[in-house]
Amino acid sequence: MDISPTADSRGRTRQPTPASHRDWTFCAWLLLASLLLHIGMVLLTRQHESVPTLDGDEREYWNLSSDFQAQGPAGITARRTLPYPLLIAVLRWTVGDDYLHVQLALSTLLSVVPVLVYWLVRRRIADDWVARLAAVGCLLWPAFVRYDATLYSDPTGVAVFLCFLVAFPLNNVAAAASGRRWLHFFVAGALLSVAIQFKPLYLIFIPFALALAFFSERSGPGNRLIGARRVLAVCWLSAGCIALLLPWSAYISSREGRFIPVSANGGETLAGGLNPQLMLMDKNAEFVTADGRTWWIGPGKWLLPEETGYITSEERQLPYVKLGALLNARTKAWIMAHPAQAAYLSMRKLLYMWGFYPFWNGLSQTVLGNLPLIVLLAAASASLWINRSMFTELAIFWSLPLFVSAVALISWGSWRFRLPADIGLIVLTAMLPAAWLRRRSAMKT
Numbered sequence: 001m002d003i004s005p006t007a008d009s010r011g012r013t014r015q016p017t018p019a020s021h022r023d024w025t026f027c028a029w030l031l032l033a034s035l036l037l038h039i040g041m042v043l044l045t046r047q048h049e050s051v052p053t054l055d056g057d058e059r060e061y062w063n064l065s066s067d068f069q070a071q072g073p074a075g076i077t078a079r080r081t082l083p084y085p086l087l088i089a090v091l092r093w094t095v096g097d098d099y100l101h102v103q104l105a106l107s108t109l110l111s112v113v114p115v116l117v118y119w120l121v122r123r124r125i126a127d128d129w130v131a132r133l134a135a136v137g138c139l140l141w142p143a144f145v146r147y148d149a150t151l152y153s154d155p156t157g158v159a160v161f162l163c164f165l166v167a168f169p170l171n172n173v174a175a176a177a178s179g180r181r182w183l184h185f186f187v188a189g190a191l192l193s194v195a196i197q198f199k200p201l202y203l204i205f206i207p208f209a210l211a212l213a214f215f216s217e218r219s220g221p222g223n224r225l226i227g228a229r230r231v232l233a234v235c236w237l238s239a240g241c242i243a244l245l246l247p248w249s250a251y252i253s254s255r256e257g258r259f260i261p262v263s264a265n266g267g268e269t270l271a272g273g274l275n276p277q278l279m280l281m282d283k284n285a286e287f288v289t290a291d292g293r294t295w296w297i298g299p300g301k302w303l304l305p306e307e308t309g310y311i312t313s314e315e316r317q318l319p320y321v322k323l324g325a326l327l328n329a330r331t332k333a334w335i336m337a338h339p340a341q342a343a344y345l346s347m348r349k350l351l352y353m354w355g356f357y358p359f360w361n362g363l364s365q366t367v368l369g370n371l372p373l374i375v376l377l378a379a380a381s382a383s384l385w386i387n388r389s390m391f392t393e394l395a396i397f398w399s400l401p402l403f404v405s406a407v408a409l410i411s412w413g414s415w416r417f418r419l420p421a422d423i424g425l426i427v428l429t430a431m432l433p434a435a436w437l438r439r440r441s442a443m444k445t
Helices: 021-045 056-075 083-095 099-125 128-140 142-147 154-167 181-198 200-216 226-256 266-273 276-280 320-337 339-353 363-386 395-410 419-444
Strands: 285-288 294-297
Touching (some): 021 128, 021 142, 056 083, 083 181, 128 142, 181 226, 266 320, 395 419
Antiparallel strands (some): 285 294
């Protein structure tokens, strides 16, 4: 099984061509369009916001950046990791300690995401039309437009994750003969580690990354020593990931007195999406926050630790690491005792993530969320079937929906968690009209 990075619509191998003036011109216009869209979205939707009115996670990251400014790494709780609060702190120091200025600066940085998508597709598929359509699709995709104008850590994690995907070594004979191929895998692993530290959910991508490294590697003529090359690819990717993950892991583990690979929020994450209280909720209930926001809540969503029914009011006062271990143990015990209910909640989480449930959750969410997502899923599936001769070559894209589905099963089906998969689906969908555009362009010339 070879995962070649580039192939045409008939499955024939194509090698990436050097970047041309036309590529750089397109990327410049793409970056400008992305920048204007991001700034406009922030000014349109966030200019009247203040830190106290932000969503819980956004407000927590802002407060953590304050704690980091005051205490250094000691101000970062075991629930979170260092890089994103550090980034917010740097932006506050650079552009001023004002929410709107920081939001504008962060959204400006995230304007590079469509450009990264362009270079990713150009490297992996070697088709300018697909790369352009995919980049424009990501530029205009409602989920990216919405979340890139927030202080959630997910869009920044996606940007770093895209750097990992772009850096992931290509599979060709010339690259296999390169004496520095080990370094390419090491750097890719290091970038994956950075993504993990921005957003720990990328830990779940590690098995996918190792499989991609193993099956994408090949040797020279006759594929001699292919097994050894594949093992070395996995080892160097792992080494790069561990090398950058180790300092933070050693620090937080030493501080908390137990081994913590990235963060200690595993018990809270698992318990929030799999608990008996979700089974008792009305499937279309609404929750109104203190600042007037309305949220849908029910099976498939996520609850705070104190709402799960797993802990008492006294246990809520335990140190976070001990509380997480307690939640983890009790959640696993509940799953073993109630497998049917756990399976039901898992199904609901997947249906929520992929836009099928609840289908009607307000006009804007249904029209700009559920409907486009379902159409995108259908188009990407059709494209994957049409291009089934390239199935293994496209693994780096179709593996992303599998990855975020695993995230949903462990946590819940947040649309923020689905952003990496949206990129994969958009790329696959872009392969449909790209073939038609190529034919039309050829006819004109």
